[in-house]
Amino acid sequence: MYSQKLLDHFHHPRHVGEISNATAVVEVSNPACGDLMKLWAVVRDGRLLDVKFKVAGCVPAVACGSWVAEAVCGKPLNEITGLTPDQIEAGLGGLPPASKHAALLALESLNRLLEKLR
Numbered sequence: 325m326y327s328q329k330l331l332d333h334f335h336h337p338r339h340v341g342e343i344s345n346a347t348a349v350v351e352v353s354n355p356a357c358g359d360l361m362k363l364w365a366v367v368r369d370g371r372l373l374d375v376k377f378k379v380a381g382c383v384p385a386v387a388c389g390s391w392v393a394e395a396v397c398g399k400p401l402n403e404i405t406g407l408t409p410d411q412i413e414a415g416l417g418g419l420p421p422a423s424k425h426a427a428l429l430a431l432e433s434l435n436r437l438l439e440k441l442r
Contacts, residue, residue, distance in 0.1 A: 327417030330387045337386055339393035341376040350436040354429050359385045361433045363393070367441055371400050377433075384419055384426035391415050392430040404438060407431060 326334075343349075343364035351362045359381030366374040375397045377389040391412055396404050409427040413419045419427060 325420060326383065326387075329415070329417035330384060330419070333387035333390040333394075333416060334383045337377075337390035339374075339376050339390065339397060340378065342378065343374060343376050346376075348437055348440040350433060350440055352429060352433040352436055354381075354425055357381070357425055359426065359429055361385065361389055361429050363389075363433045363437045365437055365441065367401065370402070372396055372398065372404070381429070382423065382426060384416075384423035385429055387416055388412055388419075388426040388430035389433070392434055396434065401438065401441060404434070407434065 343366055346364040347367040349362065349364050351360065353360045359379065362378045364376045365372055375393045377393045379386045379389045395415065409431055412427040412430055
């Protein structure tokens with residue numbers, strides 16, 4: 325059902341938590357399934373120095389939040405744009421068809437964060 329990569333990100337999420345002195349914070353929900361994702365970021369000199377996330381949702385939503393936070397942490401903002409749901413899914417070794425919304429939630433959260441930072 326779930327890939328080993330997805331389960332690893334679920335059981336051992338990377339960058340989970342909050343940042344009290346964040347440069348930006350966003351919260352995104354999926355009204356269809358009720359999942360909620362919140363992202364915090366610290367930016368200096370055009371680079372995401374730290375990213376944290378919290379999710380209230382399904383196993384794939386937690387895994388997608390973890391994967392996205394890990395993928396963007398430490399990178400320059402101009403290298404982060406253009407991430408796709410397919411890349412998130414591939415990074416996790418696939419998502420069940422009924423869980424594709426989780427990649428969309430993580431991507432929408434990241435895109436809103438990037439908009440807020442511009």
